[in-house]
Amino acid sequence: MERILHFPEYCVRLAKLRYRISPLLSGYILITLIVLAALIEAYVSYGVLKAETDRELTTFSDMVARNLQRSVQEADVILRHVTVAFEDEQWLGYSGRGLQSDDFKALSESSPEVAEIFLLGADSKLIRQADKRDGRKPIGEASAESDFFRVHRDAQDVGLFVSDSFLDWASGEVSFVVSRRLNHADGRFAGIVGARFTASKIEGLVASLLSGKPFAALVCKTNGRLLARHPFSEQAMSLDLSADPGLARALAKPRPVLGEDGQLIGGMQGEVVELVSPVDHAVRLVSFSWIGSLPVLVGVSTRQEDFTERWIGRLQWIGITSLLAIVVVLVLLRTIHLQLNKIQREKRRLETITDAVRDPWLILDEDGTIIRANPAARRELCLPEASAHWSNALNSEKSVLDRLPALDGAPEKQQCRRYDGSVFPAEASAARLQWQGRAMIMLQLHNVEERERYQASLMRQAYCDEVTGLPNRALLAERMARGLAAAKRYGYFCGLLFIDLDHFKRVNDSLGHAGGDALLRKVGERIKEIARHSDTAARFGGDEFVIFLDRISGRSEAVKCAQRVLDAFEQPVLVDDRHLVVSATVGVALFPADGDTPEQLLKNADAAMYEAKARGRKRIGFYGRETGLRIERHLELDMALRGALERREIWVAYQPIVDAHSGEVVKAEALLRWTHPSLGAVRPDEFIAIAEENGSILDLGIWVLQEACNLSREFKARSGRSLKVSVNVSAAQFKDSDLPRIVDRALRRAGITPEELELEMTESVLVSHAEAVNERIDGVKQLGISLALDDFGTGYSSLSYLTRFPFDTLKIDRAFVSRLPDHLPSLELTKAIVAMAKSLNLKVVAEGVEDELQADTLRSMGCEHLQGYLFGRPVDRDTFLDSCCATTG
Numbered sequence: 001m002e003r004i005l006h007f008p009e010y011c012v013r014l015a016k017l018r019y020r021i022s023p024l025l026s027g028y029i030l031i032t033l034i035v036l037a038a039l040i041e042a043y044v045s046y047g048v049l050k051a052e053t054d055r056e057l058t059t060f061s062d063m064v065a066r067n068l069q070r071s072v073q074e075a076d077v078i079l080r081h082v083t084v085a086f087e088d089e090q091w092l093g094y095s096g097r098g099l100q101s102d103d104f105k106a107l108s109e110s111s112p113e114v115a116e117i118f119l120l121g122a123d124s125k126l127i128r129q130a131d132k133r134d135g136r137k138p139i140g141e142a143s144a145e146s147d148f149f150r151v152h153r154d155a156q157d158v159g160l161f162v163s164d165s166f167l168d169w170a171s172g173e174v175s176f177v178v179s180r181r182l183n184h185a186d187g188r189f190a191g192i193v194g195a196r197f198t199a200s201k202i203e204g205l206v207a208s209l210l211s212g213k214p215f216a217a218l219v220c221k222t223n224g225r226l227l228a229r230h231p232f233s234e235q236a237m238s239l240d241l242s243a244d245p246g247l248a249r250a251l252a253k254p255r256p257v258l259g260e261d262g263q264l265i266g267g268m269q270g271e272v273v274e275l276v277s278p279v280d281h282a283v284r285l286v287s288f289s290w291i292g293s294l295p296v297l298v299g300v301s302t303r304q305e306d307f308t309e310r311w312i313g314r315l316q317w318i319g320i321t322s323l324l325a326i327v328v329v330l331v332l333l334r335t336i337h338l339q340l341n342k343i344q345r346e347k348r349r350l351e352t353i354t355d356a357v358r359d360p361w362l363i364l365d366e367d368g369t370i371i372r373a374n375p376a377a378r379r380e381l382c383l384p385e386a387s388a389h390w391s392n393a394l395n396s397e398k399s400v401l402d403r404l405p406a407l408d409g410a411p412e413k414q415q416c417r418r419y420d421g422s423v424f425p426a427e428a429s430a431a432r433l434q435w436q437g438r439a440m441i442m443l444q445l446h447n448v449e450e451r452e453r454y455q456a457s458l459m460r461q462a463y464c465d466e467v468t469g470l471p472n473r474a475l476l477a478e479r480m481a482r483g484l485a486a487a488k489r490y491g492y493f494c495g496l497l498f499i500d501l502d503h504f505k506r507v508n509d510s511l512g513h514a515g516g517d518a519l520l521r522k523v524g525e526r527i528k529e530i531a532r533h534s535d536t537a538a539r540f541g542g543d544e545f546v547i548f549l550d551r552i553s554g555r556s557e558a559v560k561c562a563q564r565v566l567d568a569f570e571q572p573v574l575v576d577d578r579h580l581v582v583s584a585t586v587g588v589a590l591f592p593a594d595g596d597t598p599e600q601l602l603k604n605a606d607a608a609m610y611e612a613k614a615r616g617r618k619r620i621g622f623y624g625r626e627t628g629l630r631i632e633r634h635l636e637l638d639m640a641l642r643g644a645l646e647r648r649e650i651w652v653a654y655q656p657i658v659d660a661h662s663g664e665v666v667k668a669e670a671l672l673r674w675t676h677p678s679l680g681a682v683r684p685d686e687f688i689a690i691a692e693e694n695g696s697i698l699d700l701g702i703w704v705l706q707e708a709c710n711l712s713r714e715f716k717a718r719s720g721r722s723l724k725v726s727v728n729v730s731a732a733q734f735k736d737s738d739l740p741r742i743v744d745r746a747l748r749r750a751g752i753t754p755e756e757l758e759l760e761m762t763e764s765v766l767v768s769h770a771e772a773v774n775e776r777i778d779g780v781k782q783l784g785i786s787l788a789l790d791d792f793g794t795g796y797s798s799l800s801y802l803t804r805f806p807f808d809t810l811k812i813d814r815a816f817v818s819r820l821p822d823h824l825p826s827l828e829l830t831k832a833i834v835a836m837a838k839s840l841n842l843k844v845v846a847e848g849v850e851d852e853l854q855a856d857t858l859r860s861m862g863c864e865h866l867q868g869y870l871f872g873r874p875v876d877r878d879t880f881l882d883s884c885c886a887t888t889g
């Protein structure tokens with residue numbers, strides 16, 4: 001069971017091993033195997049060749065022995081035939097024909113190896129001879145003591161005898177004789193019959209049998225005498241091998257006994273032995289065979305050297321073949337080596353390129369385990385140095401991604417996890433690939449953190465207001481365009497609130513620019529809270545904010561929202577530990593009624609706001625036709641006002657102020673008038689507001705002051721008495737100019753006394769820039785100029801102003817006077833004002849007195865001075881002088 005469980009692991013190891021054995025090592029193993037195979041082949045071939053040689057030697061020695069046996073047997077047949085013939089016919093005493101010489105000749109020729117057949121008598125004399133070479137001396141005469149004669153003479157039962165070899169003196173040939181004994185009828189020795197064999201013939205026979213084989217053969221007797229040798233050698237023939245150890249070993253073996261069919265039935269068949277040849281002294285491999293039952297052996301041998309040469313010949317083939325195989329393997333190895341080097345180089349090049357890629361990439365197996373990571377990935381993901389510690393990239397505790405992006409799909413944005421636990425946004429893409437022969441996944445990551453931060457900062461810069469963090473004009477325009485397009489398509493309403501803070505300049509002036517910014521931030525927060533999620537609250541610029549109301553039910557919803565804006569400022573705003581009371585004016589425009597493009601809506605909501613400002617601020621204004629017209633006129637007047645003074649379009653009108661009881665002109669109010677060539681007479685409140693806005697009020701103020709002073713001088717000159725001229729001074733003059741110096745200069749230029757000049761101001765001057773105003777008023781008062789508070793009863797009508805500032809005169813607004821005496825509240829209020837002025841020691845001027853009833857009422861209240869159409873309309877300088885001086889005069 002355990003083995004089965006471990007099997008897959010084993011397979012994996014095997015597979016890994018496959019990759020570990022390099023082709024080079026395989027090559028070296030192959031070469032070693034080739035060499036081993038060559039050695040084994042050499043060893044085996046030695047054995048095979050040896051066995052082959054042994055078999056050949058045995059076969060040939062056996063064959064030679066059989067052939068020689070056959071030759072001897074053939075010769076023996078002749079010998080037996082002669083013996084029988086001799087014993088039957090009693091050769092010497094026979095009267096018949098008997099065996100003739102020709103018969104011998106015929107007998108000897110029947111056996112090719114037999115040189116001659118001869119017959120010797122008991123005295124060793126030649127009786128008959130059949131020599132194939134006629135005319136030669138017979139052997140018998142020279143061989144009386146030859147062993148073949150002696151052995152038969154001395155013993156009766158020798159049988160067939162093979163003699164030692166000898167040099168036949170008659171033929172000159174080395175020969176041996178095979179002989180048999182001839183007996184008389186009584187058994188006495190009668191001679192011998194012999195067949196002579198020549199060593200050369202035997203050698204010829206052996207040579208023909210061995211035909212071309214590199215073998216040597218010898219025929220020797222058991223007594224060690226050689227009978228023949230192949231190749232023939234005369235010296236060898238004289239050798240005595242009786243003491244030769246090789247022959248001794250052959251003789252020591254039991255002689256083989258063969259059956260009739262030639263099969264071995266006893267003894268031992270010839271065996272190949274190694275011995276030193278007594279002939280050529282070379283080491284030889286020899287196989288000995290017996291020639292029948294004769295005491296003669298045939299030895300067929302080959303030189304050990306020849307055998308070794310043959311073996312070496314075979315070895316050469318093995319060597320050459322092996323060498324060729326090794327060369328082929330080496331060439332293959334070299335090719336593989338070069339290819340591997342090339343692949344390695346290519347791999348390194350690819351790795352260098354892939355490693356140089358700045359984006360991280362990972363190779364994952366199909367389970368998500370990280371197999372490889374480029375340096376960028378190691379750095380970015382804080383991977384441990386050792387790859388063994390890399391875990392699964394997709395579903396482990398330290399997974400890089402929550403899920404694998406679509407394979408071969410477009411990059412997907414995901415949060416990537418580093419090994420240290422931190423995360424970063426990345427575009428991840430996955431692709432299939434083959435890696436080391438296995439299907440893998442390549443995961444590429446592109447960190448977009450920096451890019452997103454940069455984009456966000458660009459977006460902020462492009463679309464957010466720096467001070468408040470609200471959308472800026474550009475983003476507002478985009479959202480409006482989108483919202484209006486949808487509204488057009490689906491037919492619903494949109495609204496635009498244009499919000500402008502009231503008197504924001506004052507905040508800047510008192511708290512500085514930074515304080516102003518802080519207030520803008522707070523205001524921005526409140527405005528944002530008011531807007532719904534679908535709306536866009538933006539800062540338009542300066543102290544202007546806009547809320548684009550996307551998809552509303554109608555004008556009433558826009559009004560409600562605008563009201564919420566006003567309400568939001570009910571609570572003071574905390575800036576730098578100071579509670580500021582802030583208000584705003586809101587202009588409202590509606591889509592599609594008041595415009596159907598962002599530009600139109602903005603323009604018209606701005607106009608509505610502007611109009612509301614003009615009406616007194618902290619209110620809601622609505623865009624309509626009238627508003628548009630008013631704005632157009634405003635702009636037209638603003639343009640026309642520039643240079644109007646130089647063009648003498650502006651002039652001063654003077655209205656008399658009389659003593660309530662005597663009716664005497666005691667004062668004159670200087671009033672600015674503008675008569676435009678085409679626009680005609682422009683209302684003072686209209687153009688003075690514009691002059692205050694565009695700053696030309698300062699020049700106008702200086703000019704009118706001088707004109708008024710001049711008039712006073714003129715009046716005095718013409719009437720002989722002084723006239724106090726009253727000049728209106730605007731908030732801008734108090735704030736921006738060096739008023740006491742200007743006044744002083746005007747007095748001196750005109751040559752009048754300070755008592756002949758009075759400056760009028762409205763409460764609004766006091767409200768704004770109280771500090772500066774205080775300072776200027778003190779300066780003016782020090783000159784001895786009297787001050788009048790204009791339009792009292794309207795606006796703030798704060799009594800505290802009357803005590804705080806050194807006013808001399810209080811002017812009751814025409815709004816009260818015109819309703820006298822019938823309108824009781826106005827009557828009571830006027831009474832109260834007059835009473836209060838008296839108690840504060842202030843003179844009272846009632847403005848807008850138009851009939852006697854009003855005059856009487858005011859007189860009865862104790863009002864000192866009266867002003868109005870009843871006593872004189874505002875007229876130009878000359879008319880005023882003419883009429884007033886005449887009256888007085």
Ligand SMILES: Nc1nc2c(ncn2[C@@H]2O[C@H](COP(=O)(O)OP(=O)(O)OP(=O)(O)O)[C@@H](O)[C@H]2O)c(=O)[nH]1
Pocket residue numbers: 467500501502503504505506508512513514515516517520541542543613617
């Ligand atoms: N602190 C601060 N002030 C700004 C910024 N942008 C513009 N302003 C000032 O905001 C003031 C806007 O003035 P206006 O709206 O014309 O005048 P106002 O004093 O609010 O008076 P009304 O609008 O007529 O009630 C100017 O004094 C500008 O200098 C800003 O980013 N920060």
